[in-house]
Amino acid sequence: MDLHGGPCAFIDRTALRHNLNVVRSTAPKSRVMAVVKANAYGHGIVQVAQALLGADAFGVARLKEAVALRNAGIGQPIVLLEGVFAHSDLDIAAQLQLDVVIHSFAQLNMLASWSSARRLSVWCKIDSGMNRLGFRVDEFAIAWARLRQCVQIQQLRVMTHLADADSRDHQRTPQQITQFNHAVEGLNVERSIGNSAGLIAWPEARADWVRPGLMLYGMSPFADSVAAELNLRPVMTLVTPLISVREVPAGEEVGYGGTWRATQATCIGIAAVGYGDGYPRHARSGTPVCINGQIKPIVGRVSMDMIAIDLGADSAVKSGEPVILWGEGLPAERVATFADTIPYELVCAMSQRVALQYR
Numbered sequence: 495m496d497l498h499g500g501p502c503a504f505i506d507r508t509a510l511r512h513n514l515n516v517v518r519s520t521a522p523k524s525r526v527m528a529v530v531k532a533n534a535y536g537h538g539i540v541q542v543a544q545a546l547l548g549a550d551a552f553g554v555a556r557l558k559e560a561v562a563l564r565n566a567g568i569g570q571p572i573v574l575l576e577g578v579f580a581h582s583d584l585d586i587a588a589q590l591q592l593d594v595v596i597h598s599f600a601q602l603n604m605l606a607s608w609s610s611a612r613r614l615s616v617w618c619k620i621d622s623g624m625n626r627l628g629f630r631v632d633e634f635a636i637a638w639a640r641l642r643q644c645v646q647i648q649q650l651r652v653m654t655h656l657a658d659a660d661s662r663d664h665q666r667t668p669q670q671i672t673q674f675n676h677a678v679e680g681l682n683v684e685r686s687i688g689n690s691a692g693l694i695a696w697p698e699a700r701a702d703w704v705r706p707g708l709m710l711y712g713m714s715p716f717a718d719s720v721a722a723e724l725n726l727r728p729v730m731t732l733v734t735p736l737i738s739v740r741e742v743p744a745g746e747e748v749g750y751g752g753t754w755r756a757t758q759a760t761c762i763g764i765a766a767v768g769y770g771d772g773y774p775r776h777a778r779s780g781t782p783v784c785i786n787g788q789i790k791p792i793v794g795r796v797s798m799d800m801i802a803i804d805l806g807a808d809s810a811v812k813s814g815e816p817v818i819l820w821g822e823g824l825p826a827e828r829v830a831t832f833a834d835t836i837p838y839e840l841v842c843a844m845s846q847r848v849a850l851q852y853r
């Protein structure tokens with residue numbers, strides 16, 4: 495393993511395709527919009543899309559992300575999940591044949607006043623209760639009537655987003671699904687409801703299209719389960735070398751602020767990863783890492799470039815050994831709980847300094 499003194503994220507493309515197959519078998523009647531926003535959750539947008547050419551479409555948050563995919567020759571439909579914000583963006587979307595979400599009257603007016611020889615496919619977003627983006631259910635009929643009259647539109651679809659799909663028995667989810675289905679009742683259009691949690695936990699959310707993100711990367715969206723329990727395989731394994739091992743006598747403190755003290759003599763390993771790489775600074779003492787198949791706790795504060803690991807008194811681990819921070823053998827979901835965050839944030843927050851290697 496070539497780590498060159500710093501962290502490397504190994505990306506397993508076979509696992510990506512395996513996870514897409516899990517989506518397919520979970521929602522066999524749905525088409526799959528693979529969500530690859532935020533650099534494919536830190537996994538590399540172009541490489542991920544190339545590994546997932548079996549998806550029916552890709553979903554992104556920003557125009558820049560869609561441009562990167564088209565520049566790389568990705569020919570699938572690409573959906574701008576938050577739509578566009580200027581006529582010039584509509585021009586680019588038309589030129590690159592991007593689908594746009596329309597979630598507000600401001601966007602609708604912009605589209606209606608846009609003149610172009612080209613036409614766009616539009617996903618009309620309905621706010622079924624999350625109160626983030628979308629037409630409220632009671633304004634939807636007006637929005638829909640206007641969209642139907644837009645000559646700029648090629649194909650119209652409808653979608654909504656669930657706020658609590660990751661709580662397996664939350665009552666807001668069936669309420670949202672009912673609101674949405676009620677709003678679009680009788681319309682002959684394709685529908686999309688579920689993200690990863692939605693499509694796994696809520697069969698009613700497996701509509702014409704599903705929109706998985708996190709599960710494709712092999713992480714569980716549920717606080718009470720890890721990916722393996724859902725037959726998902728982690729795609730990213732973040733590894734860094736130990737760059738030093740030292741003996742620390744009982745009673746001495748480790749790291750900035752001395753927030754951890756050795757209660758007995760022990761070996762402390764220093765690994766080359768820190769918040770400058772996106773490793774969460776709030777990871778507490780006790781956050782697990784994996785060395786030679788063994789789980790060890792980090793101790794003391796996370797620094798910009800380093801973490802300290804309690805290897806134990808009679809450790810034989812040597813400088814240079816690879817340390818797995820999350821991925822194979824150590825679910826990112828587990829690490830996230832020690833840093834009071836979610837696996838989404840761990841993988842998205844990785845900095846430019848972390849090299850991505852594909853296998």
Ligand SMILES: *Cc1c(COP(=O)(O)O)cnc(C)c1O
Nearest residue numbers: 529575655689690705706707708
């Ligand atoms: C990010 C996003 C998704 C994917 O969500 P996951 O929880 O990662 O599966 C789906 N739909 C929309 C609108 C999103 O913004």
